[in-house]
Amino acid sequence: MSSTCRWCHGRPTIACVPRSPLALPSAVLTLLLTVALAGCGGGVHGTPGGAGLRDPYFPKAGNGGYDVDHYALTLAYDPDTRDLTGTAVITARATRALSAFDLDLKGLRVDEVTVEGSRARWNRAGQELTIRPHDDLKAGETFATTVRYSGRPEKITDPDGSEEGWLRTADGALALGEPVGSMAWFPGNDHPSDKASYDITVTVPKGLQAVSNGELKSETTKGDRTAFVWHSVEPMASYLATVAVGHYEITRSTLSDGLPVYTAVDPTQVAAGRRVLAKLPEIMDWEQYNFGPYPFSSTGVIVDRPEDAGYALETQTRPVFPGAPDTATLVHELAHQWYGDSVTPRTWRDMWLNEGFATYAEWLWDEDHGGPTAQQTFDKLYATPTDDSTLWGFAPAKPPSAAYISERPVYDRGAMVLQKIRQAVGDDRFYDIIQGWAATHRHANADTAEFTAYVEKSAPGKYFSAIWKDWLYGDGKPARP
Template sequence: MVSWRLTITCVPRRAPLVPSALLCLALTACGGGVHGTPGGAGLRDPYFPKAGNGGYDVGHYALDLRYDPGTGDLTGTAVVTARATQDLTAFDLDLQGLHVDKVTVGGKQARWNRAGQELTVRPHDDLRRGETFRTTVRYSGRPQTITDPDGSKEGWLRTADGALALGEPVGSMAWFPGNDHPFDKASYDVTVTVPKGLQAVSNGELKSETTKNDRTAFVWHTAEPMATYLATVAVGHYTVTRTTLPDGLPVYTAVDPTQVKASRAVLAKLPAIIEWEQDNFGPYPFSSTGVIVDRPGDAGYALETQNRPVFPGAPDTDTLVHELAHQWYGDSVTPRTWQDMWLNEGFATFAEWLWEEDHGGRTVQQIFDKVYATPADDATLWGFPPSKPPSAAYISERPVYERGAMVLQKIRQTVGDDRFHDIIQGWAAAHRHGSADTAEFTAYVEKKAPGKDFTAIWKDWLYGDGKPPSP
C-alpha cells in the first residue's frame, strides 16, 4: 500500500438442582453431547482487537453479489466453508452495516444476532472440533465506507460509474461477512452481477461472463489463499487488456477509459517489472497478475489487492514496482498481526530502492544515506521504530515504510549481496501463502547467516526508539 498518512502530532442462571447420579445417567444416555463454548469475538490483534474471530479457520469463500450503481444497493449471498478449531456452540463473523436476511449452518437455519461489527451465529447443532461446516449468510443493503483510524477511507467506495471495494486493514467487512484478519486466509469464488454495459473485476482469474435480462454476471476464481483485506471488487467502465508474459503468466489489466492514455507507458513496463522481481524475490506466487486503474480520487491510495493491485489514476513506475512487490511480501507472505506491517511495507519500499539501483539511478545506499540525513527531531521518520507503531493510526506512516527498508539495507550490508538475496528469496519461499511475524523474520535471518551479529540492527533499527547511531 502506498499512502503517506502524516498524523503524528455469562451471567449464571438459577436452575433446579439435579442429583449427581441422575445427571450422570442423563449424560450417559445422550452420549455427553458437545461441551463446546462460543468462539472468540476478535483475535486480540494489538491494533484491531475486534478483527477476526476465534474457534474456526476459513478454507473458502463463495460470494454471489448483485450491485446496482444507480441506487447503491448490494444484495449478497456468502457461503463460508470453515473448519472448527474447538468445540463450538456459537461463532462470530465480521460484518459492518448491511441487513442480514437469513443464516444457515449445514443447511439448517441458525439463530443469530448483531452487535457492532460482530454477527454472532448459533448453529442448530453444536460443532465438534475438526468438523468442516458451511455457513450461508444472505444479506442486503447499502454497503458502508469505513474511516480508518488514520482518516483514510476503505470498505465500499462509490465511484462515478460504479464502486470500488478496498479492504486494508478492515474494510472487507463492509461488503461480505468473514473472518476479517490477515492471519486467516482462504480461496475465493466471487460472482458479481451488474447492469449490462458495466464490468466487474475481482481477484484471480475470470472464469465466465454471462449476460441475461440486461444483467451481466462476472465469475472470478482465486485458487491461492488470500487474506480478506486483499479481496477487491471494482465495478465500472474499463478498457480490459488480456496478455501473457513470456513464461506463460496471464496478465489482466482493467483501466478506466479516462486513464488509458496516461497509463499506457507505465503499464508497458509491467512484464519487465515482474521479470525483475522474480529474479530478486523468487517465482511469482500467484496464477495471474495485472492491475486495476480507476480514476484519481476514487481512492486515496494505491493498494496491493491480490493478483492485480488497484491504483487511483495512472501510477508512476516506483508505485507500480512497490505494489507488485507486495505480491510476494504482504500478499503471499501475509503479516501475522497488523503490528507486523513493516514486513509488507519495508520490503515493498526496499524494492523501489533496488529497482532504482538496478536501472541507472541512485544506489540503495545513497537513498539510505539521504533518508538517514533526516534531522533527529523529525518525528515523522524517527518518532517510532518500524516494528512498533504506537497505535492503529500509525501503521501506514513513514517509519513502517522507510525505516523498514533501512532495516533490510542494514542486513544487506552485514551479510553481502549474495547472502542477502538468498535470505529475501528464502523468506518468501518459506512462508509462501502463509503468515509470519517479526520475531520469525529475525530468527530466519540469524539462521541463514550464522556467525553474523545482528544485535545492533535489531536493537537500534528495528526495535529502538529515536534516530539510530551513525551507520
C-alpha cells in the same frame, strides 16, 4: 415484543436475550448471550468461539474457534440505487468444539443464516454477527455457513483518516479492505491470520464490468444484467480481496512464461497510464529474478480515477491504483505480491514486513535502472534531521497505535532495516535471505520474530542484535556505526 423467543423458538425464559440487543452494552450482551445459548435446550457441549483475535491494533478484528478454507461470494450491485445483495458461503474448520461463532460484518442487513443447511439462530452487536448452529460443531469438523444479506454497503474510516470498505465511484464502486474494510461488503473472519481461497461472482447492469482477484472464469449476460465469475485458488487474506465495478478498458495478455495478465483501466486514465503499464512485463521479470518465482496464477492491475481512492493498494493478483501509477508505485505494489500477499503478516503489528520490503523493492529498482544505489537512498534518508518525527518518531516494528501503521517509519525505516542486513551479510547472502523468506512462508503468515530468527539462521556467525535493537525496535534516530 413478540411472545416467542428468536433464540429458543418458544416461550421466553429469563435466560433469553431481548429482541433488540443492540441497546445493551456489549459486555452485558455477551454475558446474556452465553447464558441464553446454554438455556436454549439440548446439552451444550461446545463453547462460543469468541469475538476478536486480540490483534494489538485491531482487537475486534477476526474471530476465534475456526479457520476459513473458502469463501464463495455471490453479489449483485446496482450503482444507481447503491443496493448490494449478497450470499456468502463460508467453508471453515472448527478448531475447537463450538456452540456459537462470530463473523465480522459491518452495516448491511442479515436476511438469513444457515449452518450445514439448517437454519441457525443469530444475533448482531456492532461488527459482530454471532451465529448459533442448530447442532454444536465438533473440534476438527468442517462446516459450511451461508449468510444472505442486503442493503447499502458503507465506507469505513480508518484510525488514520483514510477510507476503505465499499467506496462509491463515478460509475460504480470500489471495494478496498486494508486493514478492516472487507467486513463492509461480506461477512467473514476479517483478520490477516486467516487466509482462504475465493470464488467471487458479481452481477452488474449490462455495459459495466466487475473486476476482482484471480482469474475470470466466465462472463454471462442475461437480459440487462451481466455476471462476472472470478476464481482465486491461492490463499488470500480478507483485506486483499477487491471488487471494482465500472467502465474499464480491458486488456488481456500473457508474460513470456505464460502467466496471464488482466488489466482494467478507467477510460479517463488509459492515455496517462499507457507508458508505465507497458512496463509491467519488465517489472514482473525483474521481481521474479530478485524475489523468486511469482506466487500466484495471474497478475494485472486495476486503475480507477484519482478521486475514487486516496491510495494504491496491493489487492492480490490485481493491485488497485487511484489514477495512472508511476513506475515506483507499480514496482511497489507488485512487490507486495510476494511480501504481504503471499507472505502475510500474522498481526497488524508486522506491517513493516509488507511495506519495508515493498519500499526496498523501489530502491533496488532504482539501483538496477540508472538511479541511486540502495545505499545512496539510505544515506539520503539518514541525513534527515534527528528531530524530524515523520521519520524518526517511532521504530518500524513498534507503531504507537493503529493510526500509525501506514506512516513513514513503517515504510522508509523498514527499508532501512533491510539495507542494514544487506550491509552485514553482503549481496549474495542478502538475496538468498529475501528469496528464501518468500519461499519458506509462501501462502502463509509470519511475524517479525520469525523474520529475525530466519535472518540469523541464514547467516551464521553474523551478529544482528544491534540492528534489531537500534533499527528495528529502537526509538529515535540510531547512531551511525
